[in-house]
Amino acid sequence: MAPSRTSQRALLMSAILGLASAVALPEKTAVPAKVEVRAPIVTPAAIRFDSRHSYLQKKDIINDIKSGVNGIAQSWGSRIGQDLPSFFTEGIPGWFEGLPTGTQVLSKLGINDGDLAAKPTEVLNVPPYANWTEQGWNVRFHGNVYKFPDISQSKVDDLANVFLIDTEVSKLPPDQQAQARNLTRSIFIVQQGDRNVSMSLEPSPSQGGDGEPGGGNSIAAPGGVQNFTLPYETTDQGDFDVFVPIQQNGLLPGTGSNTNVQRLNVYTNGTLSGNATAFLVPNEGITFISDIDDILRVTKIYDPKEGLLNSFARPFTPWLNMPDVYRNWSSTLPNNTHFHYLTTTPEQATRLYMDFIYKTYPGGSFDTRPLNFSDVSATLSIRMFLLKKVFETFPQRKFVLVADTSNSDVMKAYPQLAHDHPNQVQCILLRNTSATDPDMWFPYNTEGFKGLNSKMYMFFREPNDLHGLDISNGQCLNATIPQNVTFDRQTDGKFRLGSAGATLQGSATVSFIVALVATMVMIM
Ligand SMILES: *[C@@H]1O[C@H](CO)[C@@H](O)[C@H](O)[C@H]1NC(C)=O
Numbered sequence: 001m002a003p004s005r006t007s008q009r010a011l012l013m014s015a016i017l018g019l020a021s022a023v024a025l026p027e028k029t030a031v032p033a034k035v036e037v038r039a040p041i042v043t044p045a046a047i048r049f050d051s052r053h054s055y056l057q058k059k060d061i062i063n064d065i066k067s068g069v070n071g072i073a074q075s076w077g078s079r080i081g082q083d084l085p086s087f088f089t090e091g092i093p094g095w096f097e098g099l100p101t102g103t104q105v106l107s108k109l110g111i112n113d114g115d116l117a118a119k120p121t122e123v124l125n126v127p128p129y130a131n132w133t134e135q136g137w138n139v140r141f142h143g144n145v146y147k148f149p150d151i152s153q154s155k156v157d158d159l160a161n162v163f164l165i166d167t168e169v170s171k172l173p174p175d176q177q178a179q180a181r182n183l184t185r186s187i188f189i190v191q192q193g194d195r196n197v198s199m200s201l202e203p204s205p206s207q208g209g210d211g212e213p214g215g216g217n218s219i220a221a222p223g224g225v226q227n228f229t230l231p232y233e234t235t236d237q238g239d240f241d242v243f244v245p246i247q248q249n250g251l252l253p254g255t256g257s258n259t260n261v262q263r264l265n266v267y268t269n270g271t272l273s274g275n276a277t278a279f280l281v282p283n284e285g286i287t288f289i290s291d292i293d294d295i296l297r298v299t300k301i302y303d304p305k306e307g308l309l310n311s312f313a314r315p316f317t318p319w320l321n322m323p324d325v326y327r328n329w330s331s332t333l334p335n336n337t338h339f340h341y342l343t344t345t346p347e348q349a350t351r352l353y354m355d356f357i358y359k360t361y362p363g364g365s366f367d368t369r370p371l372n373f374s375d376v377s378a379t380l381s382i383r384m385f386l387l388k389k390v391f392e393t394f395p396q397r398k399f400v401l402v403a404d405t406s407n408s409d410v411m412k413a414y415p416q417l418a419h420d421h422p423n424q425v426q427c428i429l430l431r432n433t434s435a436t437d438p439d440m441w442f443p444y445n446t447e448g449f450k451g452l453n454s455k456m457y458m459f460f461r462e463p464n465d466l467h468g469l470d471i472s473n474g475q476c477l478n479a480t481i482p483q484n485v486t487f488d489r490q491t492d493g494k495f496r497l498g499s500a501g502a503t504l505q506g507s508a509t510v511s512f513i514v515a516l517v518a519t520m521v522m523i524m
């Protein structure tokens with residue numbers, strides 16, 4: 001049986017980083033070893049992924065696969081030549097999967113615990129949201145406690161090169177080098193378990209950065225100053241994620257129809273790296289839950305070579321005039337409007353995402369992928385898990401869900417939420433990525449939309465299609481944008497499955513070959 005899509009994805013990074021053996025090593029701590037099952041089978045790689053090789057040369061790769069080169073066809077079984085594996089057609093190869101954590105980082109870098117002891121403790125404090133309950137405000141603090149090990153610049157560059165195709169860090173312009181090194185350092189951190197985390201809160205006068213001030217007319221909280229320690233220590237992987245009822249100390253309540261979102265600054269005791277803005281969200285109003293890749297920024301996640309450069313090296317770039325659309329929503333919708341950015345990018349990359357969003361889009365709370373969601377079943381369920389938590393926290397709010405069609409989790413989770421919570425989902429707005437990007441050749445599945453009111457969702461082509469929608473009154477569809485929803489797998493003529501095999505057109509071929517190589521690495 002071929003390994004599942006998720007296991008392929010989970011294997012990618014561990015395979016290319018040569019961590020395949022490290023993951024099986026027992027943890028070097030006093031705590032009983034917790035063996036983390038990341039993937040079913042790990043056999044030595046027949047083809048090593050090396051960013052300095054040009055895979056584009058290998059035009060005959062599909063034939064190689066069909067004829068069983070390196071035994072790959074055997075693991076894919078008879079599907080090759082007839083159909084592509086479902087992880088190909090239902091999802092995007094995930095190069096951010098299976099990143100090393102904790103002791104894996106140490107063993108990979110040959111560093112011992114002693115060298116780390118003297119390093120300062122750092123805290124990633126993911127911008128929280130809070131709901132209003134009978135006990136007052138209830139804030140969801142989540143994030144990670146970690147340390148930076150010493151890694152030489154040349155080692156950082158070697159590690160960064162693994163994430164690039166057809167290029168290397170030394171060949172990039174200086175700003176891109178800086179970003180590739182920044183992200184690589186953020187990935188190779190050592191998470192700190194069993195730590196107590198203490199926070200202090202105070203009013204947040206401004207959102208910070210040059211972006212929109214807090215979404216939907218949020219205001220500095222008129223109080224709330226306090227210090228406290230989270231009720232639990234961090235998990236083995238350094239994560240914390242807990243709702244804490246905070247003291248009122250002058251905060252406004254979250255009831256009433258036109259209550260503003262209130263902002264609090266959150267500081268973490270003992271480090272300058274754990275600052276965040278918390279958003280106290282009233283019971284009623286509209287929350288925009290927005291994915292980030294390929295909807296708020298240009299990622300081209302469906303084109304691995306570009307996707308890797310856009311994620312690891314190039315400065316994040318907004319997608320067309322999408323910031324104008326959000327700015328208009330933020331400034332014209334009622335005061336209780338809230339923005340929540342929910343991406344399944346692993347938490348190690350969170351700072352770059354936050355930095356970009358706060359410079360470009362309205363302020364709001366965040367969710368990224370916590371570390372305990374790296375095993376196979378959890379990877380599949382992470383988006384739904386995070387979305388459900390927001391829905392449960394705000395049972396009276398209405399949600400506008402925004403993302404793009406290249407994301408298979410979204411294509412399942414968003415319509416499912418609309419079926420399960422018909423009174424909470426106001427609109428689903430999906431960028432039809434194939435309409436504007438010929439490189440987007442991954443099929444997407446619209447089956448989940450069957451049975452939903454066709455006026456509550458829209459597949460749009462470009463940000464201007466969203467202009468003038470009366471979101472407050474539930475207008476989600478711009479009647480001038482043709483909708484072609486078949487409630488089935490949609491290929492938009494770019495990619496066909498059938499007995500003759502995959503038919504690819506134009507530039508899709510290049511993407512396809514690169515993607516295939518990335519995928520081969522995943523299988524091995
Ligand atoms: C990387 O960049 C982010 C965003 O600009 C910044 O907050 C962070 O401190 C940088 N991290 C490192 C390790 O340089």
Ligand SMILES: *[C@@H]1O[C@H](CO)[C@@H](O)[C@H](O)[C@H]1NC(C)=O
Nearest residue numbers: 193194195196197229232233
């Ligand atoms: C964390 O705080 C609790 C409660 O004060 C205490 O019992 C525990 O020992 C602390 N843990 C560490 C690692 O300091």
Ligand SMILES: *[C@@H]1O[C@H](CO)[C@@H](O)[C@H](O)[C@H]1NC(C)=O
Nearest residue numbers: 217218219258259260334335
């Ligand atoms: C909305 O909030 C602003 C402050 O940001 C306030 O001036 C205005 O009166 C509020 N509007 C309503 C209708 O409450």
Ligand SMILES: *[C@@H]1O[C@H](CO)[C@@H](O)[C@H](O)[C@H]1NC(C)=O
Nearest residue numbers: 199200201225226227269270
């Ligand atoms: C909170 O802790 C900070 C130091 O971390 C201290 O300066 C401040 O006075 C404390 N505030 C309260 C309200 O206890």
Ligand SMILES: *[C@@H]1O[C@H](CO)[C@@H](O)[C@H](O)[C@H]1NC(C)=O
Nearest residue numbers: 235239240241370372373378
């Ligand atoms: C991850 O941790 C959170 C809270 O820390 C927990 O609610 C969740 O169930 C965990 N997920 C998995 C897959 O273990």
Ligand SMILES: *[C@@H]1O[C@H](CO)[C@@H](O)[C@H](O)[C@H]1NC(C)=O
Nearest residue numbers: 197198227228229269270271
């Ligand atoms: C805050 O951190 C300092 C050391 O950085 C420590 O002495 C103090 O006890 C901490 N306060 C709390 C409330 O954890």
Ligand SMILES: *[C@@H]1O[C@H](CO)[C@@H](O)[C@H](O)[C@H]1NC(C)=O
Nearest residue numbers: 267268271272273274275276
């Ligand atoms: C966090 O806030 C403190 C207090 O305002 C400030 O000194 C520090 O520079 C901030 N840290 C970062 C990374 O901005």
Ligand SMILES: *[C@@H]1O[C@H](CO)[C@@H](O)[C@H](O)[C@H]1NC(C)=O
Nearest residue numbers: 131132133243392393394395
């Ligand atoms: C607030 O959020 C918590 C955590 O999701 C949830 O259990 C609770 O029901 C919410 N309270 C209200 C009043 O919505």
Ligand SMILES: *[C@@H]1O[C@H](CO)[C@@H](O)[C@H](O)[C@H]1NC(C)=O
Nearest residue numbers: 464465466467468469478480
């Ligand atoms: C609909 O989309 C068109 C084309 O992008 C745009 O010009 C128009 O402003 C949008 N809004 C409405 C309400 O028609």
Ligand SMILES: *[C@@H]1O[C@H](CO)[C@@H](O)[C@H](O)[C@H]1NC(C)=O
Nearest residue numbers: 328329332467468469470471
């Ligand atoms: C801005 O948003 C308001 C309220 O949603 C809407 O009425 C208006 O047409 C929008 N303007 C543009 C240019 O989209």
Ligand SMILES: *[C@@H]1O[C@H](CO)[C@@H](O)[C@H](O)[C@H]1NC(C)=O
Nearest residue numbers: 432434435459483484485492
């Ligand atoms: C997306 O755009 C493509 C290309 O214009 C079109 O063929 C397809 O039908 C559109 N999908 C939907 C769901 O409207």
Ligand SMILES: *[C@@H]1O[C@H](CO)[C@@H](O)[C@H](O)[C@H]1NC(C)=O
Nearest residue numbers: 484485486489490491492493
């Ligand atoms: C609608 O989608 C189907 C299947 O994806 C496609 O064959 C057809 O050409 C599309 N029609 C339009 C008008 O885009």
